[in-house]
């Protein structure tokens with residue numbers, strides 16, 4: 001699918017060489033969400049997601065995270081409402097996590113770190129025809145961020161965890177079908193924070209309407225441990241590096257306001 005054009009992804013700056021700073025970028029992500037400073041906005045509507053599990057295509061290791069990709073050539077997987085004026089199409093989802101359960105998320109809530117964070121990446125299909133176009137525009141992307149906590153086993157996640165050993169190395173891809181992204185959403189998606197920011201890995205473009213869920217999902221310790229069995233490196237490389245701590249350092253708020261959909 002469009003999501004898998006490696007050219008964009010492979011030009012990315014290796015995370016472990018430290019975060020690439022973007023000169024002049026003042027709407028960068030991730031950020032800390034200071035709950036008391038968030039402004040309740042009663043105009044924020046409930047989010048409306050409609051995902052079709054049949055459009056799930058593949059799961060692959062891009063050397064930063066693992067991505068589950070969807071066919072984004074039709075409006076089968078849509079997100080609208082919330083802070084969004086237009087309709088957005090799901091393109092892929094992926095995660096960020098730490099080497100231990102003590103850290104790993106990109107966003108924090110009152111400086112609280114979570115062991116991992118899920119990102120569902122969507123692009124504005126009302127105004128653009130491809131992700132590559134939308135990624136350059138201020139209203140081009142919408143990413144839902146969901147925190148993961150270690151607790152009970154997540155039944156929906158297990159199918160994805162079972163596929164990871166097949167994509168241990170960078171650039172490995174396997175077919176992955178009939179996975180419902182809605183199974184990863186928390187029960188309450190009406191309570192969220194939203195702000196304007198950027199992609200957290202190159203191209204780091206400031207084209208993202210971030211929608212960070214207040215309610216986390218729970219996964220088991222063992223499920224999260226399998227994430228850490230992935231490798232940043234490809235099969236050919238002599239030194240294998242565990243794929244852990246694939247999160248970006250937090251960025252200054254630079255006067256932005258974080259809005260909340262709840263009081």
Ligand SMILES: NS(=O)(=O)c1ccc2oc(NC(=O)c3ccccc3)nc2c1
Nearest residue numbers: 002003005008119121131143199200201
């Ligand atoms: N951590 S993040 O901010 O959610 C984040 C960061 C960087 C990203 O690059 C892409 N690229 C595509 O999906 C893609 C889609 C179509 C063609 C090429 C790439 N999605 C991203 C999400």
Ligand SMILES: [Zn+2]
Nearest residue numbers: 095096119200
């Ligand atoms: Zn991400």
